[in-house]
Amino acid sequence: xxxxxxxxxxxxxxxxxxxxxxxxxxxxxxxxxxxxxxxxxxxxxxxxxxxxxxxxxxxxxxxxxxxxxxxxxxxxxxxxxxxxxxxxxxxxxxxxxxxxxxxxxxxxxxxxxxxxxxxxxxxxxxxxxxxxxxxxxxxxxxxxxxxxxxxxxxxxxxxxxxxxxxxxxxxxxxxxxxxxxxxxxxxxxxxxxxxxxxxxxxxxxxxxxxxxxxxxxxxxxxxxxxxxxxxxxxxxxxxxxxxxxxxxxxxxxxxxxxxxxxxxxxxxxxxxxxxxxxxxxxxxxxxxxxxxxxxxxxxxxxxxxxxxxxxxxxxxxxxxxxxxxxxxxxxxxxxxxxxxxxxxxxxxxxxxxxxxxxxxxxxxxxxxxxxxxxxxxxxxxxxxxxxxxxxxxxxxxxxxxxxxxxxxxxxxxxxxxxxxxxxxxxxxxxxxxxxxxxxxxxxxxxxxxxxxxxxxxxxxxxxxxxxxxxxxxxxxxxxxxxxxxxxxxxxxxxxxxxxxxxxxxxxxxxxxxxxxxxxxxxxxxxxxxxxxxxxxxxxxxxxxxxxxxxxxxxxxxxxxxxxxxxxxxxxxxxxxxxxxx
Amino acid sequence: xxxxxxxxxxxxxxxxxxxxxxxxxxxxxxxxxxxxxxxxxxxxxxxxxxxxxxxxxxxxxxxxxxxxxxxxxxxxxxxxxxxxxxxxxxxxxxxxxxxxxxxxxxxxxxxxxxxxxxxxxxxxxxxxxxxxxxxxxxxxxxxxxxxxxxxxxxxxxxxxxxxxxxxxxxxxxxxxxxxxxxxxxxxxxxxxxxxxxxxxxxxxxxxxxxxxxxxxxxxxxxxxxxxxxxxxxxxxxxxxxxxxxxxxxxxxxxxxxxxxxx
Numbered sequence: 001x002x003x004x005x006x007x008x009x010x011x012x013x014x015x016x017x018x019x020x021x022x023x024x025x026x027x028x029x030x031x032x033x034x035x036x037x038x039x040x041x042x043x044x045x046x047x048x049x050x051x052x053x054x055x056x057x058x059x060x061x062x063x064x065x066x067x068x069x070x071x072x073x074x075x076x077x078x079x080x081x082x083x084x085x086x087x088x089x090x091x092x093x094x095x096x097x098x099x100x101x102x103x104x105x106x107x108x109x110x111x112x113x114x115x116x117x118x119x120x121x122x123x124x125x126x127x128x129x130x131x132x133x134x135x136x137x138x139x140x141x142x143x144x145x146x147x148x149x150x151x152x153x154x155x156x157x158x159x160x161x162x163x164x165x166x167x168x169x170x171x172x173x174x175x176x177x178x179x180x181x182x183x184x185x186x187x188x189x190x191x192x193x194x195x196x197x198x199x200x201x202x203x204x205x206x207x208x209x210x211x212x213x214x215x216x217x218x219x220x221x222x223x224x225x226x227x228x229x230x231x232x233x234x235x236x237x238x239x240x241x242x243x244x245x246x247x248x249x250x251x252x253x254x255x256x257x258x259x260x261x262x263x264x265x266x267x268x269x270x271x272x273x274x275x276x277x278x279x280x281x282x283x284x285x286x287x288x289x290x291x292x293x294x295x296x297x298x299x300x301x302x303x304x305x306x307x308x309x310x311x312x313x314x315x316x317x318x319x320x321x322x323x324x325x326x327x328x329x330x331x332x333x334x335x336x337x338x339x340x341x342x343x344x345x346x347x348x349x350x351x352x353x354x355x356x357x358x359x360x361x362x363x364x365x366x367x368x369x370x371x372x373x374x375x376x377x378x379x380x381x382x383x384x385x386x387x388x389x390x391x392x393x394x395x396x397x398x399x400x401x402x403x404x405x406x407x408x409x410x411x412x413x414x415x416x417x418x419x420x421x422x423x424x425x426x427x428x429x430x431x432x433x434x435x436x437x438x439x440x441x442x443x444x445x446x447x448x449x450x451x452x453x454x455x456x457x458x459x460x461x462x463x464x465x466x467x468x469x470x471x472x473x474x475x476x477x478x479x480x481x482x483x484x485x486x487x488x489x490x491x492x493x494x495x496x497x498x499x500x501x502x503x504x505x506x507x508x509x510x511x512x513x514x515x516x517x518x519x520x521x522x523x524x525x526x527x528x529x530x531x532x533x534x535x536x537x538x539x540x541x542x543x544x545x546x547x548x549x550x551x552x553x554x555x556x557x558x559x560x561x562x563x564x565x566x567x568x569x570x571x572x573x574x575x576x577x578x579x580x581x
Numbered sequence: 582x583x584x585x586x587x588x589x590x591x592x593x594x595x596x597x598x599x600x601x602x603x604x605x606x607x608x609x610x611x612x613x614x615x616x617x618x619x620x621x622x623x624x625x626x627x628x629x630x631x632x633x634x635x636x637x638x639x640x641x642x643x644x645x646x647x648x649x650x651x652x653x654x655x656x657x658x659x660x661x662x663x664x665x666x667x668x669x670x671x672x673x674x675x676x677x678x679x680x681x682x683x684x685x686x687x688x689x690x691x692x693x694x695x696x697x698x699x700x701x702x703x704x705x706x707x708x709x710x711x712x713x714x715x716x717x718x719x720x721x722x723x724x725x726x727x728x729x730x731x732x733x734x735x736x737x738x739x740x741x742x743x744x745x746x747x748x749x750x751x752x753x754x755x756x757x758x759x760x761x762x763x764x765x766x767x768x769x770x771x772x773x774x775x776x777x778x779x780x781x782x783x784x785x786x787x788x789x790x791x792x793x794x795x796x797x798x799x800x801x802x803x804x805x806x807x808x809x810x811x812x813x814x815x816x817x818x819x820x821x822x823x824x825x826x827x828x829x830x831x832x833x834x835x836x837x838x839x840x841x842x843x
Contacts, residue, residue, distance in 0.1 A: 093797040101790075105783075111709075111787075117805055133805050388752055391752075421754035469753070
């Protein structure tokens, strides 16, 4: 880590961002969110900021445009300069023309009913003349690839487009620095790719960028990676240097890039920047492994345990969906002739772009929607004859946002809500609550206020509150969105344990490594139709299908295919290389 | 299904100056306020139907059809309990069914439905930016006018989130339809709390995003969209003045009332 003397060896005026020993403690908090953080960013540099939830990433971002301490109440010390100009005594709105900020929640940062006007919004606020606004709007839209969208309603755009529009609206003010706080967390793979492509482009144009992100692969092209831990900078350096410290990254709640971790396990002293580089380095280090081209395995197919892959369905299946079609009133078809069977004890991942019908399909299974044509059966019974409450005892649904159900004053009351609705006796409710809280690891939080738990804990509480009904199947809609790597692993370990105890799992997700490491069967949806249903290995062999669905295989899987095999995890890949070598 | 009421069409009503649109909402409310008689409420109702046809706003009226029906029906029934004037036509316990109570109840029901219809027409044809601009031109401070218009945009988002929360609680075996009217209201606590918490979080995120986009930099922000005043605006303005005056005259002359009370 650099010392203050090294950081500030040049004049602060030469830097895009100059941060000197900032410390901030939120009002009422017992420890600082940031402790004596110092760094300097050169003009045109892209800095990736990583760390676990609560490490101080967002607080740092908010300091750069004065949201901290102007908007968020607390105790602030230290100094910040943007392009040499000190920020102290400025209001948040005064900093807007200097530092552009893009937030994770794209719905909350769009205020207009027209794309062009959205871009103009910030310019109107600073009192810019109309002619100047006119001159700036088209270049800003051009820069983010939204030219031709000027008259569209922002609410009609996809998630990726909305986030690009938010970037265009800050670009129009021509700030010298843009800070993006987890800009792709709520986006599907296509949206993520769009935003990161744009970030690369902006960087090439010389903008200074600070990007907060959980996925290390996405930040490999950054100039620097800064890792925060408990409000302090734990690592700051070139990506190759920081990503090589896998132990430190793991301790900081950051997922090390799969390729780098594989290299460490293989004893190769390098930090690959791409799958191509990784392939060449492994061939050099393990000359014996460069063999079968991928095409040959794609043709020969990998043999699978049909039960594990979900291909051998016993009739009647636990969930049976026959010829299911559905449209919302006055809208196009959201589901089109879906046929699907899910067996008890399965682990199925449903993937597909936003709007492909994944959640609508799940809502039909639990009875929140009724099919226009076709039918859904649960354990042989027609679901249309069951009330949602009855279905809840067979199939439970965990919503993407845990805050959509939490309302009770204590964790225990929240979990007990379901069984109380079913009129279960008090001792049975207590027994079930104990069991559910134990399963999700919240047994010591019984009397805690649910609203004070972390996002990961609230997500696990949401699982406990449906698990308590002892369903035979659990549907989880994006269970890891917004969680840091440590919380993601904990959540998925819980889901895997539940599956091992016999509960069928259906996860709706956009995260490739999660599908590769946990699911056994994949259903790919596109425009309301099921276009793939098979084992995870088969799925990751379908090059064309993956490409056309904007779903990328994990890098380690891509790399393994170069060697004529298909590894789903880093350990599997390392075993493959070592075994063959 | 779209969650906002605005319907993007190029009709002359859509193209009217924002100040005229805000003024028209005021005149509609004003006109409806002065009269009680269903017959007197008919002309303005017809004007609204004509505008709905012109602006292609029927989908919004269809979406809210039950709300309109409930407003007219429950108000008419309620006033037959509380408005105890005129000779009783039919003897029903608790109710006072007379010509006067029927006319008064129906008038109140139509009044509420017309107030709702005026709002629906306004929101079907007015963008949030026009609303803000219109209010500003009527001397409402920018921060206040922006907050008012933004709140209209937020309501559908909160409704959308409430629907999801209702679904989530139903899937935990919760029955919203148990018990009497008071109990049913009480049973919405598991929905109200998450909606409220979500609203607070959203409001906080929005406030941060607004300030980060320069909101508050200038007391008088410039406007990107220009709204020239056209002959259609002047004609619409004159029509609205005449409409407002007509309804005030109906009130002044007593023609808008429900007749002598005996």
